[in-house]
Amino acid sequence: MGKIKPRDRDAIIQALHFGASPRIGIQHIAVGRSAEVEAIINDLERIKNDGNSIKFVIGRFGAGKSFFLTLSSDIALSKKFVVTQADITQERLLHSPENKGKARALYTELMRNLSVKAKLEGGALRSIIEGYISNIETKCRKEGKDERSRSFERDVTNYIYEDLNFLQDFVSGSDFSLVLGKYFEGYQSCNDTLMDNAIKWLSGEYTTKLQANKDLGVRTFIDDSNYYNYLKLWAKFFVKKAGYAGFLITLDEMGTISQNLNHGPSREANYKMLLDIVNNCVQGGVTTGIGFIFAGTDDFLDDPRRGIASYPALDQRLRENTIEKSVARGVKDCSGPVIRLDSLSKEETMMLLMNIRNVYANGDESKYLLSDKDLERFLIHCTKTLGYEEYSGPREITKGFVKALTLLEKDPKIPLTKILGDEKVIAKKAEGKLKTIQL
8 A cells, every 4th residue: 555654644643543634644544435525626626717616514423524624625735726724613703793803813724724735734825925926036037137136126026016916906905915015025125024014914913903004004904804805815816826726715613603603693694604605606706716615514504493504595505405306316416515424334434444554554564453354343343332323433433443553552462352342242242233344
């Protein structure tokens, strides 16, 4: 299967210990989801061709939603996208009541987590901007401008402002391009304070017009009411000027809106914001080069009292009607806005365990701590212990499997039966629940 980088191995094992999705190296353990992955790839191609996309990934706790978001981001990175992600919390929302900064906090988190292929773990904002500046400097040199002349800095500055002039046609584009220009001024003059202030403004960390005007000469700042405009501007900048294929935003834990926001009007305001994003993506227009993937539980989508189902305008956009269901009866179709994550098959789960075993051994088959037969016995144990419905979710089984591998790594001589229990008892209790897995 190939050698695994120690950095990837450690990141994967550490994440699986906590039942989380690894941020890097996910390609080493990914299995199944072929129809779902194909749908995401098609959406990325649409974005790349100056379009947009939106998907809702729905599944129960432990079904692999976060894993699927990370896999989608990994695919996007390989196709030269800028990607970012954040979890929705009670302090980071799509809409903030009474301008309390909760939507701005979400925007700031998204900017902090910006990633590109050369910078996978976030924090890519500066490198993206400086890459753009470097490209502009190269263009100026090709046009015959001498970088040793005193006018070179002024020439590049003028070029940048002219190059970003197209943003003036979009809401908030004027200040956005002005602050990017300020970053370049600081870059050329080695003024770290000016560069830091520009990044602070672009990241949504200013909270008053007075301070923004004092530091950068702009009379606005990114707040709860306008942050979405800036996400669209970033998409324009990444695609049109920075040389990227598109901008993918993934938001997890959307169930926070339905389950944890007890104030009805606050929930509705967040659904209204979500509806605006959906409408923008569906109707096209100025929203191009950007894609969204939202992940949440079944209740987030289906709960008629607190979920999307309680907000008819949005529910009608996402829910299949009776004709759609009858046309696609018995056929898995992921081309629509909603992807429901099914349980992994027994064969896919077995392959997942094989992949984790391979990662744990750094890709060296001679160091495998468990045989294929041992993996079968582990699956039978999981079915007996958790019940089929619980077992079929990846999170719990992978946590238990990594725990078993950790114990075996400390003492390779310890029998698996001591970790799992007596084999005959396991087999007897599992009888009728799960047939022996055939590879």
